[in-house]
Every structure is written in structure tokens, then in C-alpha cells.
Amino acid sequence: FDMFVxxxxxxxxxxTYRKDDFVLGKKLGEGAFGVVYRVSLANKPASKREGDxxxxxATEYGAVEIWMNERVRRACANSCADFVYGFLESSSKxxxxxxxxxxxxxxxxxxxxxxxxxxxxxxxxMILGEVQDLxxxxxxxxxxxxxxxxxxxxxxxxxxxxxxxxxxxxxxxxIFSEGSRTFKIIDLGAAADLRVGINxxxxxxxxxxxxxxxxxxxxxxxxxxAPSAPVAAALxxxxxxxxxxxxxxxxxxxxIFLQMAFPALRSDNGLIQFNxxxxxxxxxxxxxxxxxxxxxxxxxxxxxxxxxxxxGIGWELLTSMVRxxxxxxxxxxxxxxxxxxxxxxxxxxxxxx
Ligand code: ADP
Ligand code: MG
Numbered sequence: 001f002d003m004f005v006x007x008x009x010x011x012x013x014x015x016t017y018r019k020d021d022f023v024l025g026k027k028l029g030e031g032a033f034g035v036v037y038r039v040s041l042a043n044k045p046a047s048k049r050e051g052d053x054x055x056x057x058a059t060e061y062g063a064v065e066i067w068m069n070e071r072v073r074r075a076c077a078n079s080c081a082d083f084v085y086g087f088l089e090s091s092s093k094x095x096x097x098x099x100x101x102x103x104x105x106x107x108x109x110x111x112x113x114x115x116x117x118x119x120x121x122x123x124x125x126m127i128l129g130e131v132q133d134l135x136x137x138x139x140x141x142x143x144x145x146x147x148x149x150x151x152x153x154x155x156x157x158x159x160x161x162x163x164x165x166x167x168x169x170x171x172x173x174x175i176f177s178e179g180s181r182t183f184k185i186i187d188l189g190a191a192a193d194l195r196v197g198i199n200x201x202x203x204x205x206x207x208x209x210x211x212x213x214x215x216x217x218x219x220x221x222x223x224x225x226a227p228s229a230p231v232a233a234a235l236x237x238x239x240x241x242x243x244x245x246x247x248x249x250x251x252x253x254x255x256i257f258l259q260m261a262f263p264a265l266r267s268d269n270g271l272i273q274f275n276x277x278x279x280x281x282x283x284x285x286x287x288x289x290x291x292x293x294x295x296x297x298x299x300x301x302x303x304x305x306x307x308x309x310x311x312g313i314g315w316e317l318l319t320s321m322v323r324x325x326x327x328x329x330x331x332x333x334x335x336x337x338x339x340x341x342x343x344x345x346x347x348x349x350x351x352x353x
Contacts, residue, residue: 022040024055028054034061035056036054038054038104039055039101058100062097064188065189066087069083076161079158079185081185083100083102084103085101086099105179106176109172109175109186110175111171114171115266120145126181128181128346141306146341156249160246164193166191167249168187169211170255171256174186212248213251247329255271258318261307261318262300277291285318286319310340316338317335
């Protein structure tokens with residue numbers, strides 16, 4: 001079967017939707033660039049409308065987000081929330097809105113789960129679907145955190161192998177998919193596809209400063225403007241190698257790892273304070289550790305203890321992700337091959353992907 005035939009068949013048989021097809025439910029989020037609702041299809045009987053879809057009404061960046069989601073759906077579907085459809089809705093307002101529809105993946109983002117006092121045991125229950133009757137302790141927590149990190153890195157590796165940099169990786173944009181019992185990435189509104197030059201010029205103002213790597217520009221300033229699509233397609237593997245833009249996401253993922261290991265860094269204030277300390281240490285995690293460990297409270301010490309398990313392999317991985325220089329950071333693929341993930345982790349269901 002030819003790829004073009006497949007694409008054509010898919011286009012013809014995929015359902016298309018319009019504004020009136022949706023019944024709005026609860027508001028799930030509201031950012032500067034759009035509003036997100038839980039919705040269901042209007043043609044379903046009222047009893048079956050459990051809000052099994054999610055709708056984002058997006059402003060200017062909606063077109064890019066639709067493009068990214070279409071690409072992900074074809075190239076690395078398991079990395080992100082299941083995209084259903086996107087279109088320009090221009091019936092009501094003078095300026096159109098982009099409407100994006102996904103399958104409702106689940107109630108909780110990693111941010112929600114990390115806010116719970118039970119974390120990481122609440123995640124273990126969700127991944128395994130049952131409460132474990134085992135003693136609580138560092139080893140078990142480490143296994144759960146390791147499983148979450150593996151799933152996040154797996155999803156990131158999918159995106160990066162497709163040529164997409166997410167640029168807004170944070171716990172709020174990692175959703176637990178109740179269907180596959182794994183974590184997936186959402187919110188491709190700030191993403192860049194370097195292979196075809198879509199959204200090539202970084203929009204720094206879109207980046208969340210709490211999770212952003214220290215480099216200002218994701219591509220070096222020596223590549224000042226977006227080349228035309230065919231030129232970019234030819235150049236981009238080279239540019240990718242030169243600039244390693246994917247390592248921006250790795251830094252953010254490293255901060256998620258850090259927040260999972262250290263409860264004190266899970267709050268906004270905790271993270272902001274950490275960022276200030278790390279900056280003062282020249283973005284050198286080892287230096288940060290040396291500066292805080294001697295006067296660390298029980299909570300911080302426990303985090304170091306967790307990362308020091310198995311000969312400190314977790315700490316080693318963390319310090320390979322959170323580094324000042326992008327090119328010194330490990331890639332998602334290399335991180336997945338890291339011995340930290342050798343021990344079994346939770347018996348999760350990601351093998352089904
Ligand atoms: P924003 O631009 O507002 O950050 P997001 O795409 O991150 O938009 O979505 C906002 C919130 O909506 C998320 O934090 C999550 O709680 C919820 N959400 C988004 N997509 C889904 C989905 N596919 N399934 C379930 N919840 C979702
Ligand atoms: Mg978001």
C-alpha cells in the first residue's frame with residue numbers, strides 16, 4: 001500500500017466535526033492562548049454524554065498546534081494525547097478560533113498527582129490499577145519515580161525522533177492516560193517542528209520560566225530566520241546536530257525528575273527558589289548539592305538518599321539531564337538506555353504500546 005493512498009483513505013473516512021457537534025462541559029484550563037473544556041458529541045444520547053472528549057478553543061497559535069498534533073498522530077501517536085480533529089471555527093466571531101479535539105485521557109496530570117501527599121504511591125496505584133500491600137520505603141518510591149521518568153522519556157524520544165521539540169515540558173503538560181495506564185504529553189502549542197521549519201523562530205515568551213533551560217534561544221542565533229520549507233527540510237538534520245534543540249526538553253524533564261525526588265521542590269515557590277540557587281551555582285547540580293546538603297533538612301536528605309540508591313545511578317542520570325550546556329545533556333534515547341532503567345521498575349503496561 002502506498003503512503004499517499006493510505007493518507008487519502010484516512011482523510012476520507014475520518015470523521016469531521018463542526019461547532020454544533022459539541023456539548024460543552026467543565027472548563028479544564030485557561031491559558032493566555034486558549035480555553036480547554038471537557039466536551040461530548042451532541043448526537044449522542046444524553047445518558048451517554050460522559051464528556052469523553054476535550055476541546056481547546058485556541059487563538060493565534062492554534063494552527064501550529066493542529067499541525068503538530070496531526071504530525072504526532074501519524075508519526076508517534078503514543079507519545080501524546082490521542083488527537084481527534086482540528087479546524088478553524090469562523091462562524092461566530094470576526095476573527096476565527098482554532099478548535100482542537102482530543103480524546104479525554106483522564107482526570108489527572110502529573111502536576112495534580114504530585115500535589116498529593118500520597119505521591120508517588122498514588123501513581124503506583126494508577127499504573128497498576130490496585131493498591132500494593134507492600135511496606136512503603138525509598139526503594140519502592142524510587143521504582144515508581146523511575147517508571148514515570150521512563151514513560152516521560154519514552155514519549156519525548158518519540159517526539160524528538162519525529163523532529164519535534166515540545167518546549168513546554170512540565171508536570172502540567174504530562175497527563176495520565178487511564179486507557180493505556182501510562183503518562184502522555186499534551187499541549188503542543190509551543191512546539192517546533194525543525195524538519196520542515198514550522199514555528200522555527202522560537203517564541204521565547206511562550207516558554208514557562210520555571211522549567212525552561214538557561215539557553216535563551218533553542219536554535220543558535222546564527223540561524224536567524226526560518227528558511228523555506230524545502231530548504232529547512234534539507235538543512236534540518238544538520239541544524240539539529242549542530243544545535244541539539246531537543247536538549248531543551250531534556251532539561252525540563254530533568255526538573256520534573258528533581259521535583260519527584262524532592263517534595264520541597266514540588267511547589268512553585270520551592271521550584272523558583274531552587275532555580276535561583278542553581279543559577280547561583282552556575283547551573284552545576286553537583287555544586288548545588290554541595291551547597292545545600294550540609295544544612296539540609298530531613299526532606300532534602302531523603303531525596304538525595306533516593307537518588308543515591310543503586311550506586312547513585314539516579315543522581316548520575318539527573319545530573320546528565322540538568323546541565324548548563326545543551327550539548328552536554330543526554331538525549332532522550334540515551335537516557336532510556338541508561339542503567340538507571342535496568343532494574344525492573346513497576347510492572348507497568350507500557351509494553352503494550
Ligand atoms: P493550556 O494551553 O491551557 O495549558 P493544555 O493543552 O495544557 O492547555 O490543557 C489544559 C488542561 O486541560 C490540562 O492541564 C489538562 O488538565 C486538561 N487536558 C488537556 N488535554 C487533555 C486530554 N486529552 N485529556 C484530559 N485532560 C486534558
Ligand atoms: Mg498546558
